[in-house]
Amino acid sequence: MGEKKKDKDLSTGRRPGTPANARSPDPLPSWNEGTTKARIMEFVNEVTYEDGPWFVPPHERIAVFDNDGTLWSERPAYFQALFTMDRIRDLAPQHPDWQVTQPFKAVLEHDLDTLIASGMKGLVELLMASHAGMTTTEFENIVRHWIMAARHPRFDRLYTELVFQPMLDLLGYLHTNGFQNFIVSAGGIEFLRAWSREVYGVAPENVIGSSIKTRFELRDDGPVLVRLPEIDFINDHNGKPVCINKFIGRRPIAAFGNSDGDLQMLQWTAAGKGRRLMLLIHHTDAQREWAYDRQATIGHLDKALDEAKRRGWVVVDMEKHWREIYPFEMKKEVV
């Protein structure tokens, strides 16, 4: 893959890192002034102040971010689920049996009720049919083509335009302050890695996600890794601290999530010594984004919200705390 292609900026917002801070002395311009913003900045100031009691050396400044609902939207469904359905439709001509076999039939007929009723078993069948059976290189190309072309049904924009500008600000702010940012998502690790650097400024090796197994094969034209229709690990709930330990090997000092699937990651982060930042994003903005919490299936936020309140973690009220939600909202100001 050529470097030019890799460097293409898929989001239309500021890239994490220098630009935001170069533009303004405020490192978090998309955050409204108030306690939430102040607490984030106080944490960063404390752990980076070399003569203070809470100083953390740069190599220990590990921050972990959930992806769906934390760095980008997750409605009407996880974007990777929409990718999966597009992929099934693309592959359908080679699988005439899908026309009469569930859950494929439901995808082809846009029959969401049947699809949801097929549950986890149906989901895994769709995932394996769409995510396995090709080499890792082929899969990366499939994802990159989709992410550069597919458009979100509500906003008619690229999915990568539906990242949260305040979180891009935050990624850049932490990076500028010597943090290493990791994505720790229940989404597929290779789905995310295909575009994480261009969109979030997070390198592939700093992306952790759910995975399927791969097999090394020596073919006539060289070695390949083949993606197998077999789950390797589900990186959610208890799995998040397990994977953080496996992939990073140290405890984060800051963790950002938005659902009960992130609770254990935040607990694991909170249990370390010294200053810690645990933050939950509460989707409260039905106008600009979506509003949901305890009743939601996708992005279910219930126990984690209670624990955040009990333990004094930061809870972001999207409607109140975020000046902009998406990068495209700031187009006019930037120009």
Next chain:
Amino acid sequence: MGEKKKDKDLSTGRRPGTPANARSPDPLPSWNEGTTKARIMEFVNEVTYEDGPWFVPPHERIAVFDNDGTLWSERPAYFQALFTMDRIRDLAPQHPDWQVTQPFKAVLEHDLDTLIASGMKGLVELLMASHAGMTTTEFENIVRHWIMAARHPRFDRLYTELVFQPMLDLLGYLHTNGFQNFIVSAGGIEFLRAWSREVYGVAPENVIGSSIKTRFELRDDGPVLVRLPEIDFINDHNGKPVCINKFIGRRPIAAFGNSDGDLQMLQWTAAGKGRRLMLLIHHTDAQREWAYDRQATIGHLDKALDEAKRRGWVVVDMEKHWREIYPFEMKKEVV
């Protein structure tokens, strides 16, 4: 763990990075002049020369290093096997049955023949008894205590003094040239991470190894990760490219190994586009270190040596190409 302790330099050699290059304009002072050294430097010059045809941007400069036999010695046995036996002896008072049960009895009686005869099954039993059943934090402390005190039988030195000075030079040289160095070892990932930063300058998150499973538990005094007596993944042979893909998510441009267990990692690296460096260390120095290859059980080098010769990979003849083997050999010159 306090920063002072973490920063203690466990090896007595130069730390990778600035010191070697500050001392001398030669970035690889422990390598004798000749084709091997020239080929390494030619590769680095080509991929870092911005106006040249082989330029690789810094974020794609991934180098992977095997550990046992590549970065440190592996005789009389893998050092982690010696740790395992020390650990079994430490735990023996709490397990009276081990006095009469194999393979534990063999460890307690220093009966190597019986131990070797117990094979993979015996080895796994010893590993599980010594490496599982505690939290990840407890295990890290156990390893750190051992590595700071245990001494090698032949040299009567810390094991971390038996790292290869030319490889420390090489790690530093690549790091200085914008490379990200990863360790990709068949050894235990958490065993290595307990000291990789201090000894090699390689951060825990850049260490990949074999692993056992862990389980997240919420205890009264907070969350822990418990190490389970169950293999998660063996990072050897075909497993190396699989893990490189899983942990790093991109193909290395340089790979360093010393045995058939590294062959697939080198093949995977070689199959990418552009300039690549594949290097095998051939243990040829019975005087200063050890000499072994095709007949060896530990560090078996046979097929990989044939493939290296056939494909023109760099093969290091330790006796001829390395001016010093261990850091302690250079003590006099440095002072």
